[in-house]
Amino acid sequence: MSSNIEFEVNSRMEIEMEDEYYKSNIQDVGNDYIGISIPVNNGTYLPLHKGDKIKCIYFDNKQMYTFNTVVVSRKIDRIFIIVIKKPTDVREYQRRNFVRVPFTKEILYSVISEDNQINFLKATALNISGGGIKLAIDVKSDYKIRYGCLLIVIIPVDDKNITVKGKIVRISNNKENKKLICGVSFIDADKNTREKIIELVFGIMREQIRKGVKGE
Incomplete structure (x- = not known):
């Protein structure tokens, strides 16, 4: 499905890497990019670099989405931020507010x-x-x-x-x-x-x- 998702600052994001899930959150949103905090899993940070292909899981408290994207750059804006390309293809895993x-x-x-x-x-x-x-x-x-x-x-x-x-x-x-x-x-x-x-x-x-x- 194409992406009409409104990515919001402070929303939760997770990065899947080798069957591990690293927690992050959105720090910045642009027309064609999303800035996220450095993903972390139990104190271990995920060292992402420009060109890395990643799988993301995005939560908006009502639904869960997943998409593949690529790391565009890294920058410092008060904290260290990973800049990823805003996806054009997003899959929705849950349509009801409270899936059982x-x-x-x-x-x-x-x-x-x-x-x-x-x-x-x-x-x-x-x-x-x-x-x-x-x-x-x-x-x-x-x-x-x-x-x-x-x-x-x-x-x-x-x-x-x-x-x-x-x-x-x-x-x-x-x-x-x-x-x-x-x-x-x-x-x-x-x-x-x-x-x-x-x-x-x-x-x-x-x-x-x-x-x-x-x-x-």
């Missing part, structure tokens, strides 16, 4: 009771999006689960946790496995929490793309 991706992991949750008592129990996440998560909860583990009830959900990501408030918007009963399958919509998430969740979703999408697997 497989995410199988043990999480903690607690129903928010009227007296605000917190009692965390284990559940299994089945998938996740920027707007919600699907959980498999043992039928006997929490009799308080009802449509519309509020939860606190703790999602482990690497060595950190994302804590978010959610609301039960769907419930089905898997009698064979004695599980309640609950659709949870995130509510009252601040910008930082939302960005962490979206970054998690994009990370899963990125792995799917790398392996040639399409998301749900």
Whole structure:
């Protein structure tokens, strides 16, 4: 597809190089170029030079795009900037605001009771999006689960946790496995929490793309 993408300063960008992903952000945008910060991965900088061909992944918080381009130059403007050619061919990987991706992991949750008592129990996440998560909860583990009830959900990501408030918007009963399958919509998430969740979703999408697997 041709590029009608509006690249914005401070937006996130990643550079894929030999199955590693280096984080960067846009510092400058011109008619035919994009200036990005030096890409870095866990403290290791990617030494790009004029003429290097690179694959970029661009995020605008609603969609994810990928394109191939070339390094045009390097310059210093308060910080060191890599100048890349603005792409004419961009591929869009996600059309909906909150694409849902497989995410199988043990999480903690607690129903928010009227007296605000917190009692965390284990559940299994089945998938996740920027707007919600699907959980498999043992039928006997929490009799308080009802449509519309509020939860606190703790999602482990690497060595950190994302804590978010959610609301039960769907419930089905898997009698064979004695599980309640609950659709949870995130509510009252601040910008930082939302960005962490979206970054998690994009990370899963990125792995799917790398392996040639399409998301749900």
